[in-house]
Amino acid sequence: MDTSKIKMVVFDIDGTLIAERENKIQASAVTAIHALHDKGFKVLVATGRAPYFIKPHVFEVIDSDYYVTINGQCVMNRQHEIISRHDLNKTDIQQLLTLCQKENIALGCKCSNQIVVLHDYDRFVEYYGHGEQPNGRFLDGTNSIDILDKDMAMGLFLVGDVQKIIDHKDEFPQWTFSRAFSWGLDIFDKDVHKSKGIEDVLEILGLSWEEIMVFGDADNDLRMIEKAGIGIAMGNGTENLKKIADYVTSDLDKDGIYNGLKHFKLI
Template identity: 30%
Template sequence: MNKKYIFFDIDGTLTSHTKRNHISESTFLALRKLEESGHFVSLATGRAVYLAKDIAEKTGVKSLVCEGGNGIIINGELKDYEPIDMEIAKNILRRCDELELAWSVSIEDSTNLVTRNEKIESLITNINFLRNIIVDPNYDYINETCIRRIIIENNEEKYNQIDEIKKIGFMHYEGSPFAFVEPDDKYKGIKKIVEMQGGSEEDIIVFGDGINDLKMFKKAKTSVAMGNAIDELKEIATFITDDADSDGIYNACITLGLFN
């Protein structure tokens, strides 16, 4: 078999969809066998670099497409990073202020978030990877040169009035009191990393389960939806495997002949 370029979403795909960050033994085995078979293996996630690296170290996968397609790591080294469009980001924050919609921003690759409004702190206080909230009533985002993502209060009536959110990307988990405005085109980073490796788009295979995998599924030559994937993803997938807790990745690799 030709060398394939295989990209795994993290949450609900590489990891369990019921226990955060848990990875099954069959998935560890599949990753090892894929690399032994000569394939290029990478993660593809919306997570920040620092969060993606934790899973990378746990699995031994050294290459990542992270930050929703805006960050590229090869062999553990950050090769490329593209911040979100600053003019668009600042216009979104300006509209949030006009609509009295609480927000915070990530301006560096860390747990730190900056906000003017204490309300956002109360909304995300129990989220471990978003705990360090810096409340500064005088914070002026106009002077920023890099914003990585915006976390906003979950108020659908208000955020639906901000058209420019669609120009960046949006992620909201059911029942969550906040939402992320962040890049969601993983395929942009996937295409770039494959080109850097001298590979072909024809040999790309992507695995995923959620709404932020839709764009890469629409563009990838071969796509594998987990059994626990959303219906919209299953409808456009090349192949549907078992769920993340039932050896889904390993079984898909067998079916696709990736260990040959």
């Protein structure tokens, strides 16, 4: 594998930089990423999280050049300015809202600055916020869907007996439905994913896939690991990911990021 072509390194967050139930990136990973910056590599963070649900610690210690968020729907630069976004269609959201109201399913819209809840605000905040204070991250939009005209949704999340909605997924062929917990459902544009957000950045920088290295741990990292010049799976990653990765590093909590970058002599 030719590492001399690598110009940018991409990191997933959950399960790659931060372990479940942890709030901080491992010290060895921080050291490694700072070394990448010092050597002139671009750094990109790619996550399914919305910008306002990325832990502040990540912004503080990584100082990433770019952030691909909401599974590729929203891309920000280092100054947290949105440089590309892929909005959902308001008419489609209205169709889903009508179904959610009928089936008593809470519906939240992932917009650029906060989640706008269109149905059952209290239940949505209780579950999605995991009991934490909203802290301005949620907006009650249950009175009118027109609130989205100011900031259109780029992703959706449902709370409740979501199988009732999954049973209707054929009515929404334009979307991808992804189960999250027993009570939640993530919905995205089927043509947009982390790798699409990365491609938006590659176009800006004039780079190609073969010039990037990617670290990931989960099945939603498959596309970007497969496309990358060098795709690295964490030792704690899924078997599906390990099968297609170019290299499997050690677990996240066993200095996986540091060891992976050392193995390829990027640091």
